[in-house]
Amino acid sequence: MSLPPDPPLHFRLHVFICTNRRPDDNPRGSCAGRGSEALREHLKDAQKRLGLKDVRINSAGCLDRCGHGPVLVIYPExxxxxxxxxxxxxxxxxxxxxxxxxxxxxxVDDPAKPQ
Structure with a gap:
């Protein structure tokens, strides 16, 4: 039995920016504690200014890459x-x-960088 085809993408690209906030004394830190909320607004404003209607920029809770924060991930890639x-x-x-x-x-995961 074959699967039906996937529907077309609603957005060409979907960007999730971690805006999770932990207490300042949390050893993992948090992306929001490192300024991700204001940086997200900057990216949204720039995306709108350029008229990129096929790109969606969203806040996300913890993406579990705290050591690299602030972080974002772009899908579908x-x-x-x-x-x-x-x-x-x-x-x-x-x-x-x-x-x-x-x-x-x-x-974060550049294949050219040594692991």
Whole structure:
């Protein structure tokens, strides 16, 4: 028995940004404690300004990559990025969301980096 075909993608790309907040004294830290909420707003504003209607940017709870935080993941590819500044996000926006490329220096799981 074969599976029916998948429906078309509702969004070309779907970005989930961890905005989980833990207490400041938690040893794992949290993405929100590292500024992810304001950085998410920056990325949403830039995406809207560019008219990327086929890209959705969402907040997410803990994505369990706290050691790399703040983090985001882009689907359907499943590419993870660690970012710290609006410049990092602007680079991800241009290279990945607009041009379909990657930003290896910000990738959490860059295959070119030694593990």
């Amino acid at each position: 499943g590419v993870w990025y660690s970012f710290a500044t609006t410049a990092d996000l602007d680079e991800i926006l241009d290279a990945h969301l607009v041009k379909g490329g990657r930003v290896p220096r910000l990738m």
